[in-house]
Amino acid sequence: MADNPRWTRRPEGSTWGDFGPDDELGRLNLVTQEKVLQGIAEVKLGKTFCLSLPLDYPGGNVINPRRTPPVLKPTERNGRPNMNYPLRCDDPTALDIVCDDQVLLTLQYSTQWDSLSHVGQMFDVDGDGKPEDVFYNGFQAGRDIIGPVYYDAKGNQTRSNLPSGARRLGVENMAKACVQGRAVMIDLEAHFGRTGHIVGYDDLMRVLDADKVEVTPGDFVCIRTGFAQLLLDMNKQPDPKVLFSTTSALDGRDARLLRWVTDSGAVALLADNYAVEAAPARPCADDYCATLPLHAHCLFKLGCYLGEMWYLTELADWLRANGRSRFLLTAPPLRLPGAVGSPATPVATV
Numbered sequence: 001m002a003d004n005p006r007w008t009r010r011p012e013g014s015t016w017g018d019f020g021p022d023d024e025l026g027r028l029n030l031v032t033q034e035k036v037l038q039g040i041a042e043v044k045l046g047k048t049f050c051l052s053l054p055l056d057y058p059g060g061n062v063i064n065p066r067r068t069p070p071v072l073k074p075t076e077r078n079g080r081p082n083m084n085y086p087l088r089c090d091d092p093t094a095l096d097i098v099c100d101d102q103v104l105l106t107l108q109y110s111t112q113w114d115s116l117s118h119v120g121q122m123f124d125v126d127g128d129g130k131p132e133d134v135f136y137n138g139f140q141a142g143r144d145i146i147g148p149v150y151y152d153a154k155g156n157q158t159r160s161n162l163p164s165g166a167r168r169l170g171v172e173n174m175a176k177a178c179v180q181g182r183a184v185m186i187d188l189e190a191h192f193g194r195t196g197h198i199v200g201y202d203d204l205m206r207v208l209d210a211d212k213v214e215v216t217p218g219d220f221v222c223i224r225t226g227f228a229q230l231l232l233d234m235n236k237q238p239d240p241k242v243l244f245s246t247t248s249a250l251d252g253r254d255a256r257l258l259r260w261v262t263d264s265g266a267v268a269l270l271a272d273n274y275a276v277e278a279a280p281a282r283p284c285a286d287d288y289c290a291t292l293p294l295h296a297h298c299l300f301k302l303g304c305y306l307g308e309m310w311y312l313t314e315l316a317d318w319l320r321a322n323g324r325s326r327f328l329l330t331a332p333p334l335r336l337p338g339a340v341g342s343p344a345t346p347v348a349t350v
Contacts, residue, residue: 026303217265
């Protein structure tokens with residue numbers, strides 16, 4: 001662990017500093033050339049699967065009022081909509097017809113990546129007894145991840161004059177790393193069906209043992225619960241009560257489950273449900289707790305990425321029918337500097 005200019009204390013059990021003092025990739029560092037080759041070695045047929053929902057799903061904003069469907073519209077050319085635009089409007093000799101469009105996109109509305117700048121915590125990084133708002137590897141809110149306002153310890157706000165965005169830990173770092181390697185499927189739906197079971201460590205171990213699934217350091221871990229398929233079946237009219245009560249999620253308060261994530265060396269947990277973990281989480285007995293404990297453990301402590309609302313149905317069914325659990329995953333996010341999350345169109349190849 002290298003000396004770090006931003007912190008003298010790191011959270012217990014974290015990987016801060018393990019990949020260098022200024023590391024912004026976290027466990028993507030574990031995706032070595034060897035791990036990519038292991039992924040390629042899983043390709044036997046060249047058959048591919050799209051692991052993304054259409055980006056206008058789930059539909060509306062009843063699941064999350066802060067996230068809205070994409071708004072797609074034409075650009076303008078000479079003050080006119082640039083869709084089926086005949087260039088003869090500008091040049092009578094031109095034969096061309098042109099279409100060009102733009103989109104207003106909530107980056108984490110549908111199938112998505114959470115970057116390491118998505119969730120941080122209050123933590124005393126310098127041992128002075130005063131916790132700071134920080135993210136993975138000690139990058140600070142207000143300095144490295146900047147919003148239009150600053151929040152003090154009581155939630156009061158003052159306006160910032162700096163451009164908003166993640167100057168460090170932004171999603172563009174993931175894109176540059178390419179996000180390709182070996183992935184494994186954990187099929188919770190096959191074992192728990194549409195029961196809404198909250199999966200703890202013991203449950204997960206039984207599933208891994210029954211399906212002979214092995215997760216090794218540098219693997220991407222996909223988790224099928226049936227949530228995304230249910231979203232598709234609802235045809236942009238999502239029913240949150242049904243979605244959350246009938247599909248499984250991981251128990252973020254289970255300390256042994258969190259320890260498994262640490263010990264497994266997983267690069268990312270990629271689920272077809274809303275938050276990977278059950279939300280809201282079980283009540284916490286401590287005075288202060290993370291609202292999303294699995295998010296805090298993965299994104300804040302480990303540098304382990306999260307993917308949400310991935311479409312895993314067809315791939316999981318094919319893998320089970322063919323007695324397989326591993327495949328090649330290719331899943332870069334948008335190379336959008338400063339973004340804290342991104343839509344994803346992952347591809348699995350078997």
